[in-house]
Amino acid sequence: MPGLKQKGIALYHWLDRRLGFVKPITEAAEHPIPASSASWWYVFGSAASVILMLQVVTGILLALVYTPTARDAWNSLNFLNHGLTLGWFLRALHGWGSDFMIAIVLIHMTQVFMFGAYKFPRELTWIVGVFLLLLTLGMAFTGQVLRFDQDAYWGLGIGASIMGRVPWIGGWLVHFMLGGPIIGATTFSRFFALHVFIIPGILIVLVGVHVWMVLRLGINEWPMPGRLVRRSTYLKEYEAEIHKDGVPFVPDAAWKDVMFSAVIILAIMACAIFFGPVGPSGPPDPTIIQTAPKPDVAFLWIYAIFALAPPHLETALLLIAPIAVICVMLGLPLYAGEGEKHWSRRPVAVLMVCVIAVSLAILTSLGEHPPWSPVMDAWSADPVQPKYLKDRTPLERRGAVVFQQMQCRNCHSLDGVGGKRGPELNRVATQMTESQLIRQVLQGSGNMPAYGSALSPQETTALVRFLETLNGNQMPARNLARPLAEGTPLAEPRQGSKE
Amino acid sequence: MKNPLKDLIKNPIVENPMNEPSEHSRRKFLFKVALLLNGAVGAVLAVPVFGYLFGPFFRKNSSYNNWVSVGNLEQFPPGETRLGKYRNPTGTPADGQTRTLPCWVRHIANNQFQVFAINCAHMDCPVHWFPQSELFMCPCHGGVYYQDGAVAAGPPPRGLFQYKYRIVGNQLLIWAGELPTLSTEASLARPGCSSCQG
Numbered sequence: 183m184p185g186l187k188q189k190g191i192a193l194y195h196w197l198d199r200r201l202g203f204v205k206p207i208t209e210a211a212e213h214p215i216p217a218s219s220a221s222w223w224y225v226f227g228s229a230a231s232v233i234l235m236l237q238v239v240t241g242i243l244l245a246l247v248y249t250p251t252a253r254d255a256w257n258s259l260n261f262l263n264h265g266l267t268l269g270w271f272l273r274a275l276h277g278w279g280s281d282f283m284i285a286i287v288l289i290h291m292t293q294v295f296m297f298g299a300y301k302f303p304r305e306l307t308w309i310v311g312v313f314l315l316l317l318t319l320g321m322a323f324t325g326q327v328l329r330f331d332q333d334a335y336w337g338l339g340i341g342a343s344i345m346g347r348v349p350w351i352g353g354w355l356v357h358f359m360l361g362g363p364i365i366g367a368t369t370f371s372r373f374f375a376l377h378v379f380i381i382p383g384i385l386i387v388l389v390g391v392h393v394w395m396v397l398r399l400g401i402n403e404w405p406m407p408g409r410l411v412r413r414s415t416y417l418k419e420y421e422a423e424i425h426k427d428g429v430p431f432v433p434d435a436a437w438k439d440v441m442f443s444a445v446i447i448l449a450i451m452a453c454a455i456f457f458g459p460v461g462p463s464g465p466p467d468p469t470i471i472q473t474a475p476k477p478d479v480a481f482l483w484i485y486a487i488f489a490l491a492p493p494h495l496e497t498a499l500l501l502i503a504p505i506a507v508i509c510v511m512l513g514l515p516l517y518a519g520e521g522e523k524h525w526s527r528r529p530v531a532v533l534m535v536c537v538i539a540v541s542l543a544i545l546t547s548l549g550e551h552p553p554w555s556p557v558m559d560a561w562s563a564d565p566v567q568p569k570y571l572k573d574r575t576p577l578e579r580r581g582a583v584v585f586q587q588m589q590c591r592n593c594h595s596l597d598g599v600g601g602k603r604g605p606e607l608n609r610v611a612t613q614m615t616e617s618q619l620i621r622q623v624l625q626g627s628g629n630m631p632a633y634g635s636a637l638s639p640q641e642t643t644a645l646v647r648f649l650e651t652l653n654g655n656q657m658p659a660r661n662l663a664r665p666l667a668e669g670t671p672l673a674e675p676r677q678g679s680k681e
Numbered sequence: 682m683k684n685p686l687k688d689l690i691k692n693p694i695v696e697n698p699m700n701e702p703s704e705h706s707r708r709k710f711l712f713k714v715a716l717l718l719n720g721a722v723g724a725v726l727a728v729p730v731f732g733y734l735f736g737p738f739f740r741k742n743s744s745y746n747n748w749v750s751v752g753n754l755e756q757f758p759p760g761e762t763r764l765g766k767y768r769n770p771t772g773t774p775a776d777g778q779t780r781t782l783p784c785w786v787r788h789i790a791n792n793q794f795q796v797f798a799i800n801c802a803h804m805d806c807p808v809h810w811f812p813q814s815e816l817f818m819c820p821c822h823g824g825v826y827y828q829d830g831a832v833a834a835g836p837p838p839r840g841l842f843q844y845k846y847r848i849v850g851n852q853l854l855i856w857a858g859e860l861p862t863l864s865t866e867a868s869l870a871r872p873g874c875s876s877c878q879g
Contacts, residue, residue: 251775251777252775252776252777252779253774253775253776253777253778254777256777256778335779336805336806336807339800339804339805339806339860340804340805340806340821342805342860342862343800343803343804343805343862343863344804345862345864346862346863346864346865347862347863347864348864352862352863352864352865353862353864353865355864356860356862356864356865357865358735360860362745362771363745363746363771363858363859363860363865364745364769364771364772364782364858364859364860365779365860366769366772366773366775366776366779366780367773367775367776367777367779465778466777466778466779467778467779467781468778468779468781468782468783468799468807469764469766469781469782469783471764471783471799471807471808471809472809473807473820474820474821475806475807475820475821485821488803488804488821488822488836489821489822489823489836493836493837493838496836496838497838554822554823555820555821555822555823556818556819556820556823556825558809558818558820561811587813588813588814589811589813589814589816589818592818593823603823626833626834628834629823629834629835630834631814631816631825631827631833631834632833633814635815635827636813636814636815636816
């Protein structure tokens with residue numbers, strides 16, 4: 183139908199004469215890039231922006247149903263999960279999209295760092311990127327609050343307690359963060375506004391600026407060892423390179439971006455289908471205290487640092503370290519804006535990436551199964567195995583009862599079952615003599631509370647006798663000083679009852 | 682008929698003598714005045730916005746607190762520590778479940794009480810009371826407290842936060858309404874500080 187085709191072309195011209203979009207968009211799409219940059223290593227930035235679009239769309243779709251109040255949010259999440267066709271899938275897409283977003287942004291940042299792409303003239307692109315990372319993490323934290331369950335409630339408490347450690351203005355900051363003196367409706371509304379209006383607004387503007395600078399300054403060329411960046415010559419060299427063997431971004435490089443984005447979206451969909459949405463866990467009722475609050479994966483490493491940092495350094499670490507890390511990241515391109523780009527000539531950079539990646543991985547995995555948290559129900563849920571009770575005296579069996587009843591098991595394990603806060607007790611009597619064990623139980627030390635007031639002398643004796651039966655065939659610990667002082671031969675068995 | 686728009690396209694403004702810089706000074710001046718006016722309007726507008734946003738900064742902490750009941754005295758037998766519940770005095774129905782808050786009430790003897798905040802002094806996680814071992818344990822980072830709220834083990838920088846209390850008739854009242862953190866303590870009382878006990 184030639185008539186229709188002509189009309190279509192006429193409409194296109196009518197629109198473009200008024201909008202004028204086609205020319206600048208075509209120019210931007212076909213702008214020349216170094217042939218070496220049409221690489222699979224350069225696909226992460228575009229993937230992050232595609233995930234952002236997915237997050238915006240799924241976020242708006244969720245907002246059609248989600249009730250943003252402290253009173254009703256939890257119920258509406260359950261309605262989304264169970265009462266609405268495919269509501270669970272939309273929640274899962276948004277939740278997994280968030281995890282993928284953080285992962286892709288971190289990979290993108292690592293790639294840019296390793297390829298030296300933050301150097302002249304792309305310093306500001308990196309600096310804006312650092313803010314984009316912080317905003318992404320801000321979206322993850324505020325999103326976790328909007329999943330208004332037990333973890334969200336106590337997570338807000340943790341946030342407030344960090345604010346409360348700021349000297350002088352701590353109290354004000356707590357009130358400012360919570361929108362009042364205590365976690366409630368205004369706190370929730372505040373985080374809703376942050377998650378839905380404030381952070382996404384800034385995020386979208388900064389993504390625009392970031393992409394604009396990528397187009398304006400050109401995509402970083404593949405680094406070559408020994409090819410140094412100099413402010414005086416770089417722009418000419420880059421210009422020469424794209425003249426010599428430049429290729430148009432679309433389609434020579436863009437096909438990889440588009441392909442990778444499709445794979446990532448498919449992966450998010452697969453995770454959403456197979457693993458489903460996260461939570462909500464228990465209702466946000468603070469009087470239900472049977473909970474062990476834990477943050478989402480992206481923040482587990484911070485949770486681990488809280489537990490592992492020496493207590494006297496904690497406040498300083500909490501308040502100074504984040505600011506220092508952000509300043510270092512922002513200052514990096516200003517300090518190292520010139521010089522070598524290739525990773526093989528930047529051993530410190532490679533080492534830093536390795537150390538940071540390994541540290542984050544270790545801290546996250548520790549946070550996943552936190553050894554520092556007491557297992558609150560171990561004393562009633564993990565029984566003492568029969569083998570530790572067979573052929574034992576009544577006193578030793580009573581010790582086993584004391585061991586369970588006094589919640590020792592919440593922090594100490596037997597055969598690896600129980601809390602990991604304190605040492606496993608299977609071999610404790612091979613390391614401490616009876617009198618040392620009694621002293622440790624009664625007075626405590628370090629991370630162990632003193633049981634002096636909670637235990638009767640009989641209970642203490644029974645407990646220690648029970649602990650002494652756990653080491654199987656191994657010899658118990660002995661106090662060598664005592665027989666020497668008393669002039670008795672070392673080989674003689676210990677006279678524990680005299681102590 | 683003469684079309685003024687076409688004329689303008691044919692003879693762009695560059696050729697217009699009105700555009701000479703010397704002729705521009707009055708418009709430039711007016712534009713600057715307009716900008717200044719906008720700045721002034723913006724500054725005036727910022728006052729209520731600032732007040733709205735930072736109002737909580739300037740409120741006295743004590744104005745949030747009030748005497749609220751945690752229950753009848755019979756709920757808290759002497760020698761025991763039990764979970765008490767109270768309503769946030771500044772709460773509204775929009776708070777939903779977050780409006781009712783827990784605390785630990787220790788009845789020492791003869792109507793002598795200690796009322797502890799549920800929040801661990803380390804990171805505000807909810808502490809659990811174990812009557813057998815007479816310890817409060819925190820599920821987050823392993824903070825442990827003795828029955829009087831003093832730190833027994835772990836990372837907490839101080840003992841459990843305590844509320845001031847008083848007995849009116851058959852009711853145990855506490856002075857509450859604020860999330861206790863290191864900067865916004867539930868009361869002035871610290872374990873072992875007899876002079877500042879509520």
